[in-house]
Amino acid sequence: MSLDSKIPHGPLKDKWKNHKDHMNLVAPNNRDKIDIIVVGTGLAGGSAAATLAEQGYNVKAFCYQDSPRRAHSIAAQxxxxxxxxxxxxxxxxxxxxxxxxxxxxxxxxxxxxxxxxxxxxxxxxxxxxxxxxxxxxxxxxxxxxxxxxxxxxxxxxxxxQTGQQLLLGAYSAMSRQIGKGRIKMYNRHEMMDLVIVDGKARGIIARNLVTGEIERHSA
Ligand SMILES: Cc1cc2nc3c(=O)[nH]c(=O)nc-3n(C[C@H](O)[C@H](O)[C@H](O)COP(=O)(O)OP(=O)(O)OC[C@H]3O[C@@H](n4cnc5c(N)ncnc54)[C@H](O)[C@@H]3O)c2cc1C
Structure with missing residues (x-):
């Protein structure tokens, strides 16, 4: 079975640019009605969570470490x-x-x-x-x-220590949004399964690694 990577059509140089130019937009005043789950708070997830929160979405961020600062990104040199x-x-x-x-x-x-x-x-x-x-x-x-x-x-x-410094940058941008209530941080939570409804990702099943409790989160 081949993977559908959903790469847009068109010439190489224009694929993502054209795609971005024609995507549906969400008006700024509607963004706080939308919850987004980000699993992982390394350089990828941490910066995505911070940016989405800054744009006005409600973000739930998950990582299994005790702090986002402990993601493997810290090792990049x-x-x-x-x-x-x-x-x-x-x-x-x-x-x-x-x-x-x-x-x-x-x-x-x-x-x-x-x-x-x-x-x-x-x-x-x-x-x-x-x-x-x-x-x-x-x-x-x-x-x-x-x-x-x-x-x-x-x-x-x-x-x-480039990875460490970049991760501290992403973490401080995240912390600012956690302080504003835009990101709810779930440390010590392990995603176990993805919830798919009608072909779309709608939530996750996660384990609280401190209490052992299984939780469901929608988005
Ligand atoms: C020693 C080393 C040196 C490197 N040097 C360079 C370099 O010089 N230049 C360069 O460009 N790249 C370098 N890299 C590669 C680069 O660091 C990584 O590709 C990049 O940091 C990965 O970022 P990430 O956010 O995708 O993943 P990570 O930083 O690994 O973050 C993964 C996140 O996902 C979370 N997670 C994973 N599974 C679950 C789950 N089931 N439930 C909940 N949370 C989960 C973790 O808690 C973590 O927060 C290096 C890598 C290493 C190891």
Missing amino acids: GGINAAKNYQGDGDSTYRLFYDTIKGGDYRAREANVYRLAEVSANIIDQCVAQGVPFGREYGGQLDNRSFGGVQVKRTFYAKG
């Missing part, structure tokens, strides 16, 4: 790649896309990697705005190093 071409060495969205596809032994989904390369530059700006202390040159500019066998310098880093 080398840095984060972005096609900003600060070093003027000919970098581009396409080059980051191609290096990433090649580095993944040509097994990654091309449209998704292209989108990652496209948004990489904004992600660095977002992290800087969140206070992530990326390494800088003496003049104050963000520094880059070459990482992972690529031909340009495009890696933004925070010494050998």
Whole structure:
């Protein structure tokens, strides 16, 4: 059975952009009527939960650790790649896309990697705005190093603790939303099953790892 990865149609460069341009929107004043469950609070889930909450949705975030700060993302060391071409060495969205596809032994989904390369530059700006202390040159500019066998310098880093600093950034953005009541945090909760109604994900079954109780959560 082949997986339906639901990648949009069209030329590689336009797939996700066109999809985003034609998606249904939710008006800002309707967002607090919608509950969203995010399972996982590493760099992926933590930043998704913080962003969705900031947009006005009600978010329930789950992780099995005692704190979102203990997600495995904390272990990442080398840095984060972005096609900003600060070093003027000919970098581009396409080059980051191609290096990433090649580095993944040509097994990654091309449209998704292209989108990652496209948004990489904004992600660095977002992290800087969140206070992530990326390494800088003496003049104050963000520094880059070459990482992972690529031909340009495009890696933004925070010494050998990039993952830790990024996770602290995502965690503080989450904490702000927890304080505002927009995110309800479920630490020490393990998702056990997904609840599907009429083909759509509508909730999860989770175990409270402190009490052992089985809980159901809708969204
Ligand atoms: C040593 C190391 C070095 C690395 N260096 C780099 C690097 O230099 N550059 C780079 O780009 N990448 C690097 N990576 C890879 C990168 O860190 C990871 O791909 C990325 O951090 C994964 O983020 P994530 O949010 O998807 O997952 P994770 O951070 O692993 O988070 C998973 C989350 O899901 C939750 N979870 C999982 N299962 C359940 C469940 N059943 N119920 C409830 N919650 C659940 C966990 O509690 C956790 O919160 C490195 C990885 C390692 C290990």
